[in-house]
Amino acid sequence: MKLVHDPIHGGIELDDFAVRLVDTPEFQRLRRITQLGLAFLVYPSARHTRFEHSIGTFHIARLIRERNPEIDEGAVYAALLHDLGHYPFSHTLECLFPRHEENTKWLIKHGEIGDVLRERFSLREFFNLLKHPLVSGDIDSDRMDYLVRDAYYTGVSYGLVDLERLVRNLRWDGDRLILGEKGIMAGQNLLISRSMMYPTVYQHHTVRIAGAMLCKAVELEEVELEEIRDMDEVDLVAKLRTSEKEEVRELIGAIEDRRLYKRVIWSGEELDRGTIEELKTELEREFGHLALLDYPPKPHFEERNAFVEFNREIKRLSEVSPVVKALVEAKESNWRWGIYARTDLVERVKAFVSKKA
Amino acid sequence: MKLVHDPIHGGIELDDFAVRLVDTPEFQRLRRITQLGLAFLVYPSARHTRFEHSIGTFHIARLIRERNPEIDEGAVYAALLHDLGHYPFSHTLECLFPRHEENTKWLIKHGEIGDVLRERFSLREFFNLLKHPLVSGDIDSDRMDYLVRDAYYTGVSYGLVDLERLVRNLRWDGDRLILGEKGIMAGQNLLISRSMMYPTVYQHHTVRIAGAMLCKAVELEEVELEEIRDMDEVDLVAKLRTSEKEEVRELIGAIEDRRLYKRVIWSGEELDRGTIEELKTELEREFGHLALLDYPPKPHFEERNAFVEFNREIKRLSEVSPVVKALVEAKESNWRWGIYARTDLVERVKAFVSKKA
Amino acid sequence: MKLVHDPIHGGIELDDFAVRLVDTPEFQRLRRITQLGLAFLVYPSARHTRFEHSIGTFHIARLIRERNPEIDEGAVYAALLHDLGHYPFSHTLECLFPRHEENTKWLIKHGEIGDVLRERFSLREFFNLLKHPLVSGDIDSDRMDYLVRDAYYTGVSYGLVDLERLVRNLRWDGDRLILGEKGIMAGQNLLISRSMMYPTVYQHHTVRIAGAMLCKAVELEEVELEEIRDMDEVDLVAKLRTSEKEEVRELIGAIEDRRLYKRVIWSGEELDRGTIEELKTELEREFGHLALLDYPPKPHFEERNAFVEFNREIKRLSEVSPVVKALVEAKESNWRWGIYARTDLVERVKAFVSKKA
Amino acid sequence: MKLVHDPIHGGIELDDFAVRLVDTPEFQRLRRITQLGLAFLVYPSARHTRFEHSIGTFHIARLIRERNPEIDEGAVYAALLHDLGHYPFSHTLECLFPRHEENTKWLIKHGEIGDVLRERFSLREFFNLLKHPLVSGDIDSDRMDYLVRDAYYTGVSYGLVDLERLVRNLRWDGDRLILGEKGIMAGQNLLISRSMMYPTVYQHHTVRIAGAMLCKAVELEEVELEEIRDMDEVDLVAKLRTSEKEEVRELIGAIEDRRLYKRVIWSGEELDRGTIEELKTELEREFGHLALLDYPPKPHFEERNAFVEFNREIKRLSEVSPVVKALVEAKESNWRWGIYARTDLVERVKAFVSKKA
Numbered sequence A, B, C, D: 001m002k003l004v005h006d007p008i009h010g011g012i013e014l015d016d017f018a019v020r021l022v023d024t025p026e027f028q029r030l031r032r033i034t035q036l037g038l039a040f041l042v043y044p045s046a047r048h049t050r051f052e053h054s055i056g057t058f059h060i061a062r063l064i065r066e067r068n069p070e071i072d073e074g075a076v077y078a079a080l081l082h083d084l085g086h087y088p089f090s091h092t093l094e095c096l097f098p099r100h101e102e103n104t105k106w107l108i109k110h111g112e113i114g115d116v117l118r119e120r121f122s123l124r125e126f127f128n129l130l131k132h133p134l135v136s137g138d139i140d141s142d143r144m145d146y147l148v149r150d151a152y153y154t155g156v157s158y159g160l161v162d163l164e165r166l167v168r169n170l171r172w173d174g175d176r177l178i179l180g181e182k183g184i185m186a187g188q189n190l191l192i193s194r195s196m197m198y199p200t201v202y203q204h205h206t207v208r209i210a211g212a213m214l215c216k217a218v219e220l221e222e223v224e225l226e227e228i229r230d231m232d233e234v235d236l237v238a239k240l241r242t243s244e245k246e247e248v249r250e251l252i253g254a255i256e257d258r259r260l261y262k263r264v265i266w267s268g269e270e271l272d273r274g275t276i277e278e279l280k281t282e283l284e285r286e287f288g289h290l291a292l293l294d295y296p297p298k299p300h301f302e303e304r305n306a307f308v309e310f311n312r313e314i315k316r317l318s319e320v321s322p323v324v325k326a327l328v329e330a331k332e333s334n335w336r337w338g339i340y341a342r343t344d345l346v347e348r349v350k351a352f353v354s355k356k357a
Helices: A016-022 A025-032 A037-041 A050-067 A074-081 A090-095 A100-110 A112-118 A123-129 A141-154 A163-169 A181-202 A205-220 A233-241 A246-256 A273-290 A322-334 A343-356 B016-022 B025-032 B037-041 B050-067 B074-081 B090-095 B100-110 B112-118 B123-129 B141-154 B163-169 B181-202 B205-220 B233-241 B246-256 B273-290 B322-334 B343-356 C016-022 C025-032 C037-041 C050-067 C074-081 C090-095 C100-110 C112-118 C123-129 C141-154 C163-169 C181-202 C205-220 C233-241 C246-256 C273-290 C322-334 C343-356 D016-022 D025-032 D037-041 D050-067 D074-081 D090-095 D100-110 D112-118 D123-129 D141-154 D163-169 D181-202 D205-220 D233-241 D246-256 D273-290 D322-334 D343-356
Strands: A002-006 A010-014 A170-172 A177-179 A262-267 A291-294 A307-310 A313-316 A337-341 B002-006 B010-014 B170-172 B177-179 B262-267 B291-294 B307-310 B313-316 B337-341 C002-006 C010-014 C170-172 C177-179 C262-267 C291-294 C307-310 C313-316 C337-341 D002-006 D010-014 D170-172 D177-179 D262-267 D291-294 D307-310 D313-316 D337-341
Touching (some): A002 A050, A010 A016, A010 D163, A016 A025, A016 A074, A016 A112, A025 A050, A025 B246, A037 A090, A037 A205, A050 A141, A050 A163, A050 A170, A074 A123, A090 A100, A090 A205, A100 A112, A112 A123, A141 A163, A141 A181, A163 A170, A163 A181, A163 D010, A177 A181, A181 C181, A205 A233, A205 A246, A205 A262, A205 A273, A205 A291, A205 A337, A233 B233, A246 A273, A246 B025, A262 A343, A273 A291, A273 A343, A337 A343, B010 B016, B010 B050, B010 C163, B016 B025, B016 B074, B016 B112, B025 B112, B037 B205, B050 B074, B050 B141, B050 B170, B090 B100, B090 B205, B100 B123, B112 B123, B141 B163, B141 B181, B163 B170, B163 B181, B163 C010, B177 B181, B181 B307, B181 B322, B181 D181, B205 B233, B205 B246, B205 B262, B205 B291, B205 B337, B246 B273, B262 B343, B273 B291, B273 B337, B273 B343, B337 B343, C002 C050, C010 C016, C010 C050, C016 C025, C016 C074, C025 D246, C037 C090, C037 C205, C050 C141, C050 C163, C074 C123, C090 C205, C100 C112, C100 C123, C112 C123, C141 C163, C163 C170, C163 C181, C177 C181, C181 C307, C181 C322, C205 C233, C205 C246, C205 C262, C205 C291, C233 D233, C246 C273, C246 D025, C273 C291, C273 C337, C273 C343, C337 C343, D002 D050, D010 D016, D010 D050, D016 D074, D016 D112, D025 D050, D037 D090, D037 D205, D050 D163, D050 D170, D074 D123, D090 D100, D090 D205, D100 D112, D112 D123, D141 D163, D141 D181, D163 D170, D163 D181, D177 D181, D181 D307, D181 D322, D205 D233, D205 D246, D205 D262, D205 D273, D205 D291, D205 D337, D233 D246, D246 D273, D262 D343, D273 D291, D273 D337, D273 D343
Parallel strands (some): A177 A307, B177 B307, D177 D307
Antiparallel strands (some): A170 A177, A291 A337, A307 A313, B002 B010, B262 B337, B307 B313, C002 C010, C170 C177, C262 C337, C291 C337, D002 D010, D262 D337, D291 D337
16 A cells, blocks of 8 residues: 555555556656646646546545445546556647547557556456546546646636535446435536636637647657657657757747747637638648647537436436536537737738638 | 736736746746656655746745835846756756756856846846845745745645735845744744655655665766756756666666665764765765765754844844744754665665675 | 734735724624524534625725726725624524615614714715625625635535636726626636525525524514614524523524424425415414425526626626526526424424315 | 534534434534634634534544544544533633533533433543543644634634644554654644644734633623533623623623723733732722733643654654654743733723832
């Protein structure tokens, strides 16, 4: 048994198997993957990593399982490893590479951590556990940790979630986590918190701009999937800093010195696929790496499996809470795409784009 | 004017001159210098950087100056830049290089940030301000920020300091900051907090071990002062990882995967200089980089300039508070030197050392 | 100037005029009026009073005015006195007496505090200030204080509001407080917080039951408006305890020993006025003070004056935030009326009521 | 089982036996005994009661016992009831009546709560448990709750104590609670916190003055021990307000409107018993209830049973911690006696006293 100190949860006890998982190079690498990627450019104190978050998620998962011992114990270790595959700067590089969930599996298959896991699980079994509602639902241990943690490190109060009340009122029915009536308000609060953290932190336009610049740098550097899979942030940044391409060195330098591009366009109106491609190509031809189109996929926010017990019936949270219903329906209202350009080019890019439109 | 979000102080306003200082590469580099060096190996969440701390120190300095406008305004900018010269992993490498205060001056002299400063100050004048009581006393803006911040990020509660009461009761008498009677308890609390953070966080034996390993790696790599001066943690780690020397790669790998050496000796008894040198040489000859002697200088904790006003007289805090007196007198009781070795060699090193003694 | 210590806002400075207002018996009486009335029966730690809340409201009002000096200074003192007229146990007795706003005016007119006020204001002028948007809007200093304070004292986290961001982004346009774009999320958060505190704390069914019992006791005791106007909780409780009527002594004893009635009916379906009156009369005839009908007015939650600036236009917050829109529309969903009875009578009352229906 | 919401500890579970104890009139009376007596005159928000504190103490006691099941289970209920006998305004009236510990036993012997207890304990056995180290040592559940709670409600940060680390490191050796090495710093912190809360909160001179005024009022009213034993604050205040003696009504009115006496003398120099009596008599003869001598017993702060395990030996904390040693030795330095008088008489009383001296 080992004790990990954490400002969110206090002392977290790791059992021997968890210690062995944590002590692998694959897991230690998470110490060098920041939880919020480039958000520190807006919230300088947001330097926490996937390492602490993973351990915090494990802790919450175990608390829930203590009250619901019928939950497969493996799901608690899945909670610990659910973010193993994140690339440097977390979600940022998912613009170029498969989602981190895929990489989690790859690292488990090919790393020391897989050897530890195989002593207790078949990998196939474990990969299924990574989709367990304890780890990957609308009200799960992952969200319960990251909302509170991100709030703590950014200082943005919206993420505050009543962890205790959630843990106390979640009940496993063999298939699903059901939130008891006394936890409904806390569940609603969790979903609201998440919706408020999105525009304020996760999708803050400055973070988006820095992210688009980093994606461009990595793209120009032609970093391969095989290479990025087990890179940490030191590896990636060092590689970009010493790139042979001047554009790459310029981009990473601009990010690090916080000389960020500015918004030329910031819009919630959808474009069709053809227009997007065309715009992208033309911007590239005309401005190279100095103007960037950032057209993210629309978020899938629909509340799918937040089940609650209300008047002795199992319902979806959105049926019971008009606010959650509004959230689900309004989801896309905060979605935006943008075009960004180096400060001195903003006007020229604006003119260029408006001529095209 | 610019607003920086901070979980400790809320929104911090930077005036235009501060913004220009912050926007230099020298200052932005502080984003990649962790405040507590390798303490994250014990407190994983302690990933905050000198960047946030510097801005927090500036903020407190300004709050104190708002109530004491006779304080030289430059001291507030000195508060902002007081930690500019920290090497990668903060104090860790002061085993090999001059204290960071020297490097602060060097970076100012040779960097863009010096150009900004020269618009308002002669450098000589500014270097004097770096020793101003507002920045560098027993009760100063530096400590007031770091104690609270380190407590927040480690989750160790001992650092909690009554910032508001201190700010409200500090009075500038032309030469010194004097703490009014209503602030004495808060001042005592600050000094106690500091004394408790030392063994718990700053000098935690695991942090000391990792630090000794890093010092060894940097020493073996023969990194020069000229090179380290403006390195950040990415530079240094990348350099060590790609060293041509196997020992260096081994050491940095062991730190990063948290396979740390263990204590062979951990003692509070002083050795004379000759014995230390001899022991060091022999350990090195016998075990190379696998056994390390860590003999830090004794701390200078004496309370020199915590002045308070008590019954209308100016006194030292230690004259008024028996607890502070006890702290000052007991200072060294937590001082320790150690010998550390790779886990598999602990017994052999122990035998070797006891034979020598 | 005087400093008041407050766990929410830290040290609050009272100017001389505020001190003189606070030092009147009318204001000191607020120390003996609990902020949340009988909510301590559910949240035992909720023992805070209108006194602290009034001073906290004054503090926030002053912070907003510091950034908007065109706001009438009197509005800040109106913030201080806005709750002066609360009866013992705050809103509880508004079942029997005029709203506390009326009593605030009465106490000012007839108390020492009016003499202090008259030195700077005509009372007519001051009564108008009590309706100033700084004190009495959808996003005002009153709510900003009580949500955070009630959250702090109950331990219910939903009330956490980003005070700093609100204060920083509220702008006075001569008529209204307008929330700037960077404050919209914080404004939304305040309205959500309020909507969540209602069912969880303010309208918790146990609090409602105790409130109905107290109303009955005061009604039976035939306490007159003239008498209640300047009573504090000691006066009222002592009076009820020593009542000549056994029912009154029984009721107050049951509240104080927490032997509370139980719900017979708890429903969101409206009744028409006639049915209500009839039910009330019959319950009273049959069960006297042992069964109580509690039919509160429907809440007026509509967001009327939460103005925001969005894309350089002034809009209502509900136009900009789908969640606030949902809140406004869903308002009544938490409204409930109830019939409560002494534990041993619950079944009999249930039978009686269902026979009537 | 029942859940009590608490801002300090979150949800506290009460087992059935605890619920039955809490549901007696003797325990519910604690809701009307403020934890810090008249301290709300300095810290207006300090309105918490012995009720919450008792439940919090029970909670901590149970947490410690969960890790040390050999501790007598009864000690946990002793933790719940340890403060049952407090008089109105807690320690204030111990100037006139026996210590509250005596009254706790009396109430148990004569109240309903005794009947509940007798089902599981002989009263003699239970009275012994009230002195159990879990409840009544230097590092016990009582202090661990009240320091944190009083800090929370006053906003004075000095009381913050690392509850988790203490609970985790306390070990029962059959006779004593021993603090393990990893808890030493937390134990030291607890004792320091206590020493700082004394002058700042518990013995704040304004609180002392109000207390002396209340003692005088109760003395003049000739309230008997038999009467005060089960009074709550409503009973006492109502009695004093309606006293037939004008002096009594004056005193309670002055306390409630915060027109407090001022210090004439405030000194740390001891007087002999004869001088004290003489001074008291003469002041009384000359000024009646308008000048008060307040000469409290010297505090017994010595650290008697804070045992720690250090290098595998059991020691006293003061042997291991120089700061605690300093605290123990310096104890009396904050002790003060005072003479207070109505504001308009301060000068006359000062003259009178100096003539006597």
